[in-house]
Amino acid sequence: MGRLHRARWGHSLEKWIDDELGERRAQCVDAHVEGCEDCAGEVAALLKLKASIRRVRGGAAVPEAVGRLHIEADRLSSQ
Numbered sequence: 001m002g003r004l005h006r007a008r009w010g011h012s013l014e015k016w017i018d019d020e021l022g023e024r025r026a027q028c029v030d031a032h033v034e035g036c037e038d039c040a041g042e043v044a045a046l047l048k049l050k051a052s053i054r055r056v057r058g059g060a061a062v063p064e065a066v067g068r069l070h071i072e073a074d075r076l077s078s079q
């Protein structure tokens with residue numbers, strides 16, 4: 001994606017995925033992504049990224065980290 005193109009659309013794409021754009025703006029982005037391979041690719045990449053973040057948050061990685069924090073907290077409070 002060209003720098004100017006990214007500057008124009010990149011930010012909107014993320015908000016669009018998060019459903020944070022107003023209806024009019026969302027429709028504008030919607031129409032653009034339909035016809036723009038660059039932005040469609042960017043949207044696909046962002047969705048993949050967000051899916052993997054959700055996996056990490058909902059998966060085993062977080063409880064393990066929280067468990068470590070509890071152990072650390074116990075250690076600190078018993079000193």
Ligand SMILES: [Zn+2]
Nearest residue numbers: 009036038039
């Ligand atoms: Zn585009």
